[in-house]
Amino acid sequence: MMQNVDVAPKSLQPYVEHVGDEALDELRSLAAPLRGARVAHINATAYGGGVSELLRSIIPLYRSFGVEAEWFAIPGRSEFFEVTKGFHNALQGAEYDLTESRQDTWVGHNVRLARHVPEGFDYIVVHDPQPAGLRQLHGRGDAKWVWRCHIDTSQPNPEVFSFLQPFIQEYDALIFTMDQFVPDALRDGQRIAIMPPGIDPLSPKNMALPSNVSSQIMAWSGVKLDQDLLTQVSRFDPWKDPMGVIEVYRRVRKEAPGTQLALVGQMALDDPEGWDIYNQVAKEASGDPDIHVLTNITGVGNMEVNAFQQHSTVVLQKSIREGFGLIVSETLWKGTPLVAGRVGGIPMQMPEENDKYLVETNDEYVERILELLGDPRTRQEVGTRGRAHVRDRFLITRLLADELRLLGSLD
Numbered sequence: 001m002m003q004n005v006d007v008a009p010k011s012l013q014p015y016v017e018h019v020g021d022e023a024l025d026e027l028r029s030l031a032a033p034l035r036g037a038r039v040a041h042i043n044a045t046a047y048g049g050g051v052s053e054l055l056r057s058i059i060p061l062y063r064s065f066g067v068e069a070e071w072f073a074i075p076g077r078s079e080f081f082e083v084t085k086g087f088h089n090a091l092q093g094a095e096y097d098l099t100e101s102r103q104d105t106w107v108g109h110n111v112r113l114a115r116h117v118p119e120g121f122d123y124i125v126v127h128d129p130q131p132a133g134l135r136q137l138h139g140r141g142d143a144k145w146v147w148r149c150h151i152d153t154s155q156p157n158p159e160v161f162s163f164l165q166p167f168i169q170e171y172d173a174l175i176f177t178m179d180q181f182v183p184d185a186l187r188d189g190q191r192i193a194i195m196p197p198g199i200d201p202l203s204p205k206n207m208a209l210p211s212n213v214s215s216q217i218m219a220w221s222g223v224k225l226d227q228d229l230l231t232q233v234s235r236f237d238p239w240k241d242p243m244g245v246i247e248v249y250r251r252v253r254k255e256a257p258g259t260q261l262a263l264v265g266q267m268a269l270d271d272p273e274g275w276d277i278y279n280q281v282a283k284e285a286s287g288d289p290d291i292h293v294l295t296n297i298t299g300v301g302n303m304e305v306n307a308f309q310q311h312s313t314v315v316l317q318k319s320i321r322e323g324f325g326l327i328v329s330e331t332l333w334k335g336t337p338l339v340a341g342r343v344g345g346i347p348m349q350m351p352e353e354n355d356k357y358l359v360e361t362n363d364e365y366v367e368r369i370l371e372l373l374g375d376p377r378t379r380q381e382v383g384t385r386g387r388a389h390v391r392d393r394f395l396i397t398r399l400l401a402d403e404l405r406l407l408g409s410l411d
């Protein structure tokens, strides 16, 4: 019933190019006590969004140490995912009408899923609110249970949080992306670990692409190579403010005619709201040949996202609320300047010297973008600093070390 997601094997050694021998040796020694252990990661979707991105890279790295890691994605009907999308927004602070029928939908599906929790695992890591009931509804068994929260739960909707809290408290440890995201009610009596995620520098999304390849991909996508390009790559989600991006672009274009905009968005199975927003965006963009609205459904996969991030003159991440925002590290890793919202995990991904590119208002977005469009040298400096910052702090090898350290300490 749960989908055991297939991932390609990987070895650790090629990461040496980016992180050096010492970091790899540290990983090997952290993994040694876990050799032969069985670790299951359970999340809501095999593709779409930051969590599946992380798991696709990290599961094979666990295996490279002889840890028997598996990834399971839960099934679910649209009714269930509509409720969990509501929970997701509510945990980030939105209003939500937590009716009895919505509670029943979530609990009922978690009860069904609990019957299919894979057996024989020593550690079970459950991601985000969708399957968060599994620990209580299945029982501990012989496993250590960890709940990994990827969203900003610093000021959760109290009703939804109180509903989920008894389920969350059952876990042996909780992982949050940032200390600020830990809800006050969980601070006492819970084992809490703080781990920002990280990107995989060797994945098709992040590997270095020869510039003629990225140009070719741009041309294939309809982008004009001789005009500046602003890009935002995000799910079509109100928190990512795609309509605001169009507004900023229109203002930028008044001063910098010919600038193009690409809105690249991924449609995820657990995100029914995405289609409505996509339709709004497509309607708003229609009639402007310099706005490119592209999705995975029309063939924009990881390599294309990579090319957009590499080729763009300036990338935006106009988030209003954000968990970590993996997309920020992905962009900076390409050495591309980024102007982004000062929210969630975004600021910690920006080097201090790039602080002025963390903004709040549309005016600030327009101003900073225009400044960067007119100044190739600053673009290069900002980009170089961004890449160095990601290399030091936000590569997947650092996340793997954090996870191994936590699991190894649970016995």
Ligand code: UDP
Pocket: 048, 049, 050, 051, 053, 205, 233, 234, 235, 264, 265, 266, 267, 295, 296, 300, 301, 302, 305, 323, 324, 325, 326, 327, 328, 330
């Ligand atoms: N992404 C993608 N294609 C798209 C849009 C997004 O592959 O068209 C990926 C993006 O590269 C990143 C992830 O989806 O790896 C988004 O993660 P993030 O943490 O930024 O946001 P989330 O969607 O989890 O809120």
